[in-house]
Amino acid sequence: MVKAVRDVSFHVDQGEALGIVGESGSGKSQTMYSIIGLLADNGIATADKVVFDGQDIxxxxxxxxxxxxxxxxxRGNTMAMIFQDPMTFLNPILKIGKQLTEPIKNHMHVSESEARTRALRLMEQVGIPSPEKRIDQYPFEFSGGMRQRIVIAIALANAPKLVIADEPTTALDVTIQAQVLELIDELKTNSNSAIIMISHDLGVVAKLCDRIAIMYGGKIVEIGTDREVFYEAKHPYTQGLLNCVANPEDDEDKPLEPIAGSPPDLLNPPKGCPFVDRCTKAMRICKDRAPEVTTFSDTHQCACWLLHSKAVTK
Amino acid sequence: MSENPILRVRNLKTYFDVTKGLFAQKQIVKAVDDVSFDVMPNETFGLVGESGCGKTTLGRTIVKLYEPAGGSIEFEGRDIAKLKGKELISFRKDMQMIFQDPYASLNPRMTVGEIVKEPMIIHNIYANDQEREDRVVELLKIVGLKPDHIRRYPAEFSGGQRQRIGIARALAVNPKFIVCDEPISALDVSIQAQVVNLLESIQKEMGLSYLFIAHDLSMVKHISDKIGVMYLGHMVEMGDSNDVYHSPLHPYTTALLSAIPIPDPDIAKSKARIVLGGEIPSPINPPAGCPFSTRCPKATERCHKETPKPIQVGNRIVSCMLYEK
Structure with a gap:
């Protein structure tokens, strides 16, 4: 049994973007799939409580x-999802227009022609050129960036309360990525949607997110506002992660400081801190007991024994 | 400045015939169109651009995996198109490649030892198997793997470790030049840094030159001495990496740089982005005139008609009419 997500708690407010950052296998996607009920058949999720918009889910x-x-x-109503590959969402044998007007008709109870007018407006909003022509085409006639914009247009149609975006721009080129990120940001400001953005790219979350959670080995090791996580990182893993990305704004091309080793095997997760084998500051207790959470501010928390009030720092 | 370039590419063109059907109109993809650049010994030349811009095709043409449709590639002063027999074999030894996909580029049925040894056998560079075996162990140490990994199969390794095996294989024949085609795109951030540092330390020790192809501009700027920016088969701008990054000349470079997400919230959230309208045109029907004219915010009527020639601006080369005098 792979223990992909182990004891994770967090919240996200309306009109706020929460970034979940982690490397492959850290459990960031599985966390979200557990919440929205999209786990694979052999997956089991349990939780003390998951509340969405006042409803117990x-x-x-x-x-x-x-x-x-x-x-x-x-799902697809007040909760919208944007995946890495837009084709997991779009139906390849239905015209784009049909896929756009369907949710509009269902949720707003408007006529066919009214739905079409709204669909055209949405396509224009997400920057699809000549929507009149494009609306009658199939997904395969669209480029990757345009498909992702259609998925966002469908999300926009419902003005969802929560948008979960799982690596929505990973497959896209940088200039197209920037366009898509801006659209997601508009969803947040214009529809007051809550955004949960899953990404491995620190640049993307720095641009879009108000708060950031760092996941490692199935656990959230640190959570805080964007500035707290980037400028006052407490967890050795967060610090390590920040040191191994090249910031092109730094002129002295100082050598990157990679984190030695590789992530833990979650078939047999470590008993203590998941980062213990790669941490340069690991102590004996780190191996034996899972670290307690230390709180630094209303928003900033970190699970590391080094930060514990009883830890002796030299 | 007196040094001779190890690689000299002039007006290189690589075209593909994508005509479908017997009587259909001929369709040519100009994947690389009229590209010129030099790489000096011990230097890293970074090649950036978005998907379909021709950067991988350019890399593969240089290692002679594709036949160029025109232009010349000189390696150490010799035209590689004319290489035959022994000379060609020696070129193949001097010029190695590291691939993007660490899963597809290693034979799953060969052990790590066999994979790294194979090029040594082909190029017959060690006297006997014992010497080869010793060198493999040495190489594994250089790339940060353990000597006992030699009997294992690729499936037993993680992506980052596999990329190290690919690097050991490229180093096996003591090359002078390595084409690195997106060597880190498939890896996690913490592992990317490991591989980049490894490539840099190998370069320092062995005096290699790299052509480093990637779409991740932050990493390219970090590792490269010079950067070339490609768009739709053309090299639109080329120069020292800090210069290109801090004062881009070509409007495409400017837009591309403004779109990089910077891992720093204050900068990332305040940075103004230049909005590029539209999509990258199809290389089958490239726009007339400047390839970037359909999306360029500064395009004039002339840009839609004439193809700009490379112009020297300071120590930079830029293909844009804005800089014509």
């Missing part, structure tokens, strides 16, 4: 059928 509380029915209603 804790997995494993009700029987499977009731849970899935409820999640089915929420």
């Amino acid at each position: 804790t997995p494993g509380k009700t029987d499977k059928q009731t849970y899935e029915k409820k999640m089915g209603e929420l």
Whole structure:
């Protein structure tokens, strides 16, 4: 049994963007899939509590059928998702227009022609050139960046309360990535949606997110506002991560400081801190007991024994 | 400045025929169109651009995986198109390549030892198997793997470790030049830094030159001495990496740089981005005139008609009519 996500707690407010950063296998995507009920069939999620917009959506509380029915209603309605590959979302055999007007008709109860007018306006909003022509085309006729914009247009149609974006720009080129990030940012400001942005790219979260959670080995090791995490990083892993990306604004091309070793095997997760094997400051307790959470401000928390009030710092 | 370049590329063109059907109109993709640049010994030349700009094709043409449709490539003063027999074999030895996908580029049925040894056998550079084996162990140490990894198979390694095996294989024949085609794009951030540092330390010790192809501008700027920016098969700007980054001349370079997400919230959130309209045009039907004219915010009527020639501005070369005198 792979323990992909282990004891994770967080919240996100309306009109706020939370970034979840971690390397492959850190559990960032599985955390979100557990919450929105999209785990693979062999996945089991349990939680003390998951509350969305006042509704209890804790997995494993009700029987499977009731849970899935409820999640089915929420997803694509007040909860929108943007995946790395837009084709996991778009239906390849339906015209773009159909895929755009369907949610508009369902949720706003407007006529076919009214829905089409709104769909055209949405396409224009996300920057699709000549929407009149494009609306009757199929997804394969669109480039990767344009497909991602269609997915965002569909999300926009419902003015969702929560948007979960899982590496939405990883497959895109930088200039197209910048366009898509700006659209997601508009969703936040214009629709007051809450955004959860899953990414491995520190540059992307720095641009878009108000708060950032750093995941490692299935746990959130540090969480705080963008400035707290980037400028006052407390966890040795966060500090290490920041030191191994090249910041092109730094002129002295100082050598990168990679983190030696590789991430833990979550089939047999370490008993103590997940980062213990790669941490240069590891102590004996780090191997034996999971670190307690230390709070630095209302927003900034970090799970590391070094920061514990009883830790002796030299 | 008196030094001779190790690699000298002039007006290189690589075209692909993508005509479908017998009677269909001929369709040519001009993947690399009229590209010239030099790489000096011991230097890293970074090649950046978005997908489909021709950077990988350029790299592959240089190692002679593709036949150029025109222009010349000189390696150590010799035209590689004319190399035959022994000379060609020696060129293949001096010029090695590291690939993007550390999964696809290693034979799953060969052990690490066999993979790294194979080029040594092909080029017959060690007297016997024992010497080769010793060198493999040495190389594994250089790239940060353990000597006992020699009997293992690629499947037993992580992505970053596999990339190290690929680097050991490239180093096996003591090359002078390595084309690194997106060597870090498939790796996690903490592992990317390991591989970049490894490439830099190998260069320092062995005096290699790199052509470093990537779309990650931050890493390219970090590792490269010079940068070339490609768009739709053309080299639009070229110069020292700090110069190109801090004072880009070509409007495309400016837009590309403004789109890099900077890992620093204060800078990232305040940085103004130049909005590029539209999409990258298809290389089958490239726009007339300047390749960037369809998206360029500063394009004039002339840009849609004439193809700009490379112009020297300071120690930079830029292909843009804005800089014509």
